[in-house]
Amino acid sequence: MNNYFCERNHEIEVFERCYYNQLPLMLKGPTGCGKSQLVQVMAERLKLHLIKVACNEDTSSADLLGRFLIKGAETIWQDGPVTRAVRSGALLYLDEVAEAREDVVVALHPLTDHRRELYLDRLNETIQAPASFMCVASFNPGYQQGFKELKPSTRQRFVSLVMDYLNDEDESNLILRLTEVSSNEARMLAKLAQKIRLLAEYNLKETVSTRLLVNTAKLIHDGMEPRRAGYVGIAEVLSDDPEIIRALKDLIDLSF
Secondary structure, eight states, rough: OTTTTOOSSSSSHHHHHHHHHTOOOEEEEOOOOOOHHHHHHHHHHTOOOEEEOOOOOOOHHHHHHHEEETTTTTEEEEHHHHHHHHHHTTEEEEETTGGSHHHHHHHGGGSSSSOEEETTTTEEEEEEOTTTOOOEEEEEETTTGGTSOHHHHHHHSSEEEEOOOHHHOOOHHHHHHHOOOOHHHHHHHHHHHHHHHHHHGOOOOOOOOHHHHHHHHHHHHHHHHHHHHIIIIIIHHHHHHHHHHHHHHHHHHHOO
């Protein structure tokens, strides 16, 4: 059930062609629109080991590439997740790559161009990526009104695939596939999401994602009253402002 992805813009074809042509791929889209789900599905489809890295501003190059550790009386080298992915020919997924520090992103540049190699300065070692290795990164262009941006020197190393939320019919079918709620409940959740996404006056930092809908549907399928599931799975997740939460709960009440 969980390895299902609903195509909307030839995502599977683009992903496969990038893989077979050894091209890095950038997934651009809002939070919870299916970027990570696509990567998971494609790792299974291509029979690749998946290594995920959640990027943030505190992530250092040592966190990704590796570091020396003291073990007993010895100093040993421990590969980081990026190095492990390159050595093993895995699918490397850099989630929210724009959050990483610039020096970390620059260290990965040789891995995302024609060289396809990783240099470990602490070991004075260069690792050549095998044919099976693929680098995929995700990026949310709307995060914090664009304060986090990728430099052109980074962006132009990737093929770019734009993703967005599904229309209500496809989103309803996706919820059905992933949670087994009733078709009527799935349809109501999808229509609720469309309404919330159109209401700019709520001034939400992030709108309702497909991920939130799936979580809410799982609560409903488990027996929780739909309105209560909507309150805790959607309204109270999207905001801490009492007035906005009240408005969202009113919308949920009208939908169910």
